[in-house]
Amino acid sequence: MLDVRRLKVLREVARRGSFSAAAQALSFTQPAVSQQVAALERESGSTLLERNARGVRLTEAGAALVTHADAILARIEDAEDELAAIAGLRGGRLRLASFQSAGATLLPRAVAEFNGRHPDVELGMVVAEPSEASERMRAGDVDLALVYDSERIPGMLDDDLDLTHLLDDPYEVVLPENHPLASRRRLRLADFSDEPWIVSGSQAGCRPIYERACADAGFEPRFAFEADETMAAQALVATGVGITLLPRLALNPLNPALVSRPLGREAPVRRIWAAHLGEGFVSPATEAMRQILCDTAGDFLAESQLAAA
């Protein structure tokens, strides 16, 4: 049985052209290399190297053996990589970032699923809007992020992200239950052109989507208030300060004093993605979570369509 450590030595000798250089590269002494090669030659019954004064050269048998050695050693490395990948799901940790509304809806389900499958992976999560999430991934604080953008507004997300589309999330208009338009059958954005608007400030990324949609509808909204997050925005709408648009994911739960109404084809839509840094290594845990998010998003969509029907 050929000894792989000896093959490694032989390969190094072949690559470096001398026993001494190979020994240095392998952090061995020269006699160690000499003995390893000698043993290989003894065991294989062939002379593998021609010794010259200036170093060594492969014989035919040596060249053949080095070719095999390359293949064998490469395969061993493959095996190590795969083991490391599998081990990656039996330990380690996965740090997630999500914008707020997904963090309260989509993500918990995915986390539960992941935790069931890979209980030994430590999970962590922070709430962060898309731009902040990108920063934190670049800083190495976060492995995978849920982000969104709008088809109509190019450049909202950085180019260096590797994105997986999860679902499209249409905005609905949110009104006080007793709003004059709450009972109208079909609502259009332009119906609210004179209303004061509330924008959920912490969802900084939403504001350009609002503005773009209103501009497309032919008016510029009058922003009355900025709220910190969607629950606050709902509360503000409930007090009658103004109306707002919220994506469906943010309507769960909806303040009982409010109603939400779809906007039809005119509705702005945000696209929701799982994102990780395109460059560099993707850990198996990250990949597994990406897949689980896809599945969860599919379930989510199916349910909400059932609910709508």
Next chain:
Amino acid sequence: MLDVRRLKVLREVARRGSFSAAAQALSFTQPAVSQQVAALERESGSTLLERNARGVRLTEAGAALVTHADAILARIEDAEDELAAIAGLRGGRLRLASFQSAGATLLPRAVAEFNGRHPDVELGMVVAEPSEASERMRAGDVDLALVYDSERIPGMLDDDLDLTHLLDDPYEVVLPENHPLASRRRLRLADFSDEPWIVSGSQAGCRPIYERACADAGFEPRFAFEADETMAAQALVATGVGITLLPRLALNPLNPALVSRPLGREAPVRRIWAAHLGEGFVSPATEAMRQILCDTAGDFLAESQLAAA
């Protein structure tokens, strides 16, 4: 770096279903197997086997590793097979160089013989005059070369060649059939001192042999033409441009419009050798071919003496 012996143990355990059975199959004791597997698990950072009361079962990581182990071990066996094949002349290749006339006569016979005995050795051949052949051996392009020199001219061949004498090849004078001297019983070199001479240029090594022979005969030949190779030289002689000397090996075939005449003791002789680099390794294929060339040369000599008689 994964240890292949441990992989072998793991594979055996997976195949047999228990440490004890694997130990028996490998002629180890059970603790040895246990320790090897434990080491593999420690080093890889994964649990590879689920231990039950009845034996063991592979985990996901273990199954992946066994798959790799199979491939790795198979490749190692391939390497062993190929080494054995090369050592046993059941594979590998042999690259030959020969000067032109031997390449058309002696070498083909030897190649046929070699091929019959060792059909799995790939053979290659280039035509090269002695000096070029030496270069190519030093460059590693060629394993064994047919070369020649003259006893009378020291230093024609490099010192670092390991030479095996095959045969002596006397030059004969080649004349047009209707040459006035063609019917003379005994010919001497000096008879042609006034003739224009044709030298076969590609056989650069022949020219000093010509010159030396003529000098010994007391004249300096007048070289009318240089021909690229011996067939061209024959053709030139046939047109009446001049006469030439050719070694017997180059007289096969002889242009039907020509005759060749021996020159007796005065004839220059080239010594033909099988040559390989003296320093360094001699592959079994090279050694086998050297031996076959010796035998073939002997046969050749016997035949030509029979023909002469």
Next chain:
DNA sequence: TCGGAGCATCAGTTCAAATGACGCTTCTTT
């Protein structure tokens, strides 16, 4: 409850492999 099958652990021994010192050869430089 007991016995057997099977894995883990421990101490001891054996053997392979690396080291460091030294010698030999070849080639280069002065």
Next chain:
DNA sequence: AAAGAAGCGTCATTTGAACTGATGCTCCGA
């Protein structure tokens, strides 16, 4: 021609890995 450098081989020594044999532990079935 002599000295020096580069490089491989050999030897004695040491170190560490791995196998062995004894023993303990666990789980299962009768």
